[in-house]
Each structure stands twice: as C-alpha cells, then as structure tokens.
Amino acid sequence: MSAAIDFYFDFSSPYSYLAAQEIDKLASAHGRSVEWRPMLLGALFKTTGGVPLVDVPLKGAYAIHDFKRSARYSGVPFRMPSAFPISTVNSARATLWVKAQTPARTADFVRAVFKAYFVDDRNINDVDQLAAIASEIGLDAEALRAAVADPAIKDALRVANEDAVAHGVCGAPFILVDNEPFWGNDRLPQLKRWLTEGGF
C-alpha cells in the first residue's frame, strides 16, 4: 500500500466538510489510506494574515452562496450554521483523541462532527455536544470529556498546527499526496487525476 494521503482540515470549513465526504473513497480507490489531520485555521491565519472568508467585503456574500451551491453540486446535505465560523479547538482535540485511542473510528467521528455542525446546526465546540456525538457513534463520552482537557492532547493540537504551517498548509481543506499539495475541495478533480496517472 502506498503512503497515506494527508487531509488537513478545520471543522469550521464548509469546503473541508464537502471534501471529507469523498476523500477516503478516492484514496481507497487508489490503494491509499487517509491521515485525518485536524488543525485550526486561526493558527494558519497568524502566518498568512488571513481572516475568515465571510468577513471579507464582497467575498463574504459570495462565499455563503457558493457554500450552498457547491453542496448541491456535490449532492451533499448542507445548512448554513446559525453561528459561523466558530472555534473548533475542542472538536479538533477530540479528533486527536479518537485517532490516538481508536484510529479505525476516526473517519466516522470526523464525519459525525461535520454533520452535527453543517447539517444539524449543533455547537461542535461545546463539550456536552461532542460527548453526545461520541456516544451516538459508540465511543466513550466520558473519556472524550477528559481528553479535551488533557494537557497532552492540548499539546498535540499545538504540534498539529505547527506541523501544518511547516508543510505549507495555507487553507482548508489541504491535501498532501507524496508531498504534492492540493488546496480546496475544488482541487479534488486534479487530485483524482494525480492519483490515477501518478502525476501530470
């Protein structure tokens, strides 16, 4: 089996949500696994000087329109959350805990959290909600509560953010295939061709 595909994402990124619905099917069709890499866009923005897209004049209004249309284009359910964007520090920490404890459940947890936010409008930074989501998919809710407050997990997220910057991650989703970078859900067609042809 070839090296894993690195999938860098932020739970508050609609384009990450859309790409997360397809990335492991795409990977496994080419004999790859997915390394889910939660991180915080806010940490990147300290390097890039970026601000949330929806806060930019002109781009903000377009972006919300495009989130919804891109979801329809991909056939993925989507509802604009009532609070957007939000801090995703707890959902990112919780994901690192799932990866460490039950790695085979990581994709299930990631998609459950994305769905909670972008379909069911739940507050995915709230620890009660995260514990409930864990419980709904058969993970240990009490252990999750402990994990998001665990200094080792907090450290792991700091390291994950630094790792993202070190790898040139400049937005989300950001996908690395054998060091080849693809930024954005709209680069999945190029990624697919890259995997099929071994580059182009």
Next chain:
Amino acid sequence: MSAAIDFYFDFSSPYSYLAAQEIDKLASAHGRSVEWRPMLLGALFKTTGGVPLVDVPLKGAYAIHDFKRSARYSGVPFRMPSAFPISTVNSARATLWVKAQTPARTADFVRAVFKAYFVDDRNINDVDQLAAIASEIGLDAEALRAAVADPAIKDALRVANEDAVAHGVCGAPFILVDNEPFWGNDRLPQLKRWLTEGGF
C-alpha cells in the same frame, strides 16, 4: 439567443487566462455570447482589502505551483511571467477600445494579450507591446496608441471597475450568468452544469 455571459477578468490573473481559453466555447454551446469585461483587481482590492495572492505567506508559494499545474491540467501552455503581477491598466483600456471599435475581434485581442503575457513573457502594460500585438492580429496599432491615452477610454475603465464592485465581483475570473455568480476558473464545471440544467 439568451443573455450574454459576463466574463470579468484582469490580464494579470492566471486563472482568468485559463478560463478565457474555454469560456466562449462553453457559452456558444449553450446559445450564449460572451461579454468580455476587463477590470483591475487592484480596484477590487480597495473594497475587499485583498492583496495579490503571491504576496501572501504560504499561499504565495502554493499559488505559483497551482498556476502551473492547473495549466497542465487544462492542457494550456503557461509560463510564469518574469514580472508578476503587473499593472494592466493599458491592456484593459486597449480592450475597451477594441470592444467599442471592432467588437467581433474582442475575443481574439483578449487571447492575444493573455498569450503575450502568460506564454511569451511580454510586458502587456507597455504601449509599444500592445500596439505590436494589435498589429499582429490585424488591428490598427496607431489607433490603439491614441485610445489608451483617450480620456473617454480612461473614464470607461473607471466605470467598468465601479460596475464590477456594484455587481459583487470579488476576484477574477468572475462570471455572471443571468445574475448567478461564479468566481474562479475552478467553477467552470458548476457553470457548465448551470447552463445545461438551467440552474441546480
């Protein structure tokens, strides 16, 4: 024939160059013409607070890589210009003059200027170069020289920039189909489906 497709672009935008290779084939396949709308990204940036992509930490390095790969993906020749980005005020003015004088030649002129910049590395803000490009495709070089200094053409470009902001144009290329906005060369697949299905 249905309403024209509005194609807003800046000659210094590689993604505009790529989209310009496809937009009129796509339009005519759906009984549409293309309204070529040159404008200056710098004028938009006053509203959006934007800066050229290549000047943004992390994003800059990725962007140059992505320009080249996106060109290969589309099968379009591309060479990163030695000076980038540059002012495109004269090439935009020259285009407005072509549109006014010989509208049927607008697409030819636009593609000749894009090729001069993104394939042949010519300085497309230089009036001598623009006059030469006009001459190469059978347009009146001396009339072009006069046009780029004509106060009426200068005014027309100011109005074009204001029109872009008024229509919510937040980057380039930016395409309007019956008021439905598509930003970016990577939205051509959605645009194609929109034209085919009359929306989705």
